[in-house]
Amino acid sequence: MNSRKQLIAGNWKMFMNTQQAREFALDFQGRVADVTDKEIVICAPFTALHVLKEEWEEGIIHIGAQDVFYQKEGAYTGEISPAMLVDLACTYVIIGHSERRGYLKENDELIAQKIKAALENNLKPILCVGENLSQREDGKALSFVRSQVEKDLSELSSSDIGKIVIAYEPVWAIGTGKTASPQDAQEMCAAIRSTLAGIAGAAANNIQILYGGSVKADNIKELTKKKDIDGALVGGASLDPKQFADLIHNA
C-alpha cells in the first residue's frame, strides 16, 4: 500500500500577465471546487504570483513557482529566494525544467543546490528529469534519467528525498504534441521509483512521480491508470481554465 494522492500541476511557462492571471484564477477555482481526491498546483511566472496569492491563498489550489535560487538573500541580481516565494504563498516550485537546463544551461550541481534550499524553506520541489530524442533512440534513456535523479538528489538526506515530487518529462514530448506511450512512461516512472528506493529506501513508495509532455484532457487517463504514474505536469493545456479543469476531472 502507498499513500500517494494524484497531483496535477500546471506550468504556465512565460505566459499570463497579471490581468490574464486574475481572469484565470477567478474562472478556474469554481471549475475545480469539487475536486477533493487530487492535489492541484499552478506554477506561474514570478510576476503573477501575487495575483494567485490574493485569489487562492485560502483555497484548495496550491501555488507554485517555476524556478528558485539557492541563496537566502544577497547580491544576486535577478534571482528570487525560497523565502520570497513562501512570502507569495508558494508551496511548490519546479526545479530543473528541461527548458532551463537547455536555454539557461542549468546543470545537475546547480539543480541539487536549488532542491536543497527549497526543502530547507518548506517548499516542495517538483524536480524535472527526462531524456532527449537521441538518447531515447540510442537506448540510453533509462540510464540517463536514473543518473539525473541520483545527481540532482545528491545533496539530500533520505528523509528529505521523501518530500520531493519528480516529473518525468521526455524532452522530445514537451510542447510537441507527441506523448510518450503509457507503457514507456510507466517503464521510466518505475525505473525512477527503483532508483529512489536505492537511495531512500521505503520512502520511495510514497513519492509522487508525474509524467509530463503534451498531456491533454483526452490522454491523461491512460497515463494515470499506470501503477507508477501519480499525475501530470502540464504546460500548454494548463493555460485555459476549462481545458485544464477538464483534464483534472478526467485524470
Ligand code: PEP
Ligand atoms: C511542461 O512545460 O512541463 C510541459 C510538459 O509542456 P506541454 O504540456 O506543453 O508539453
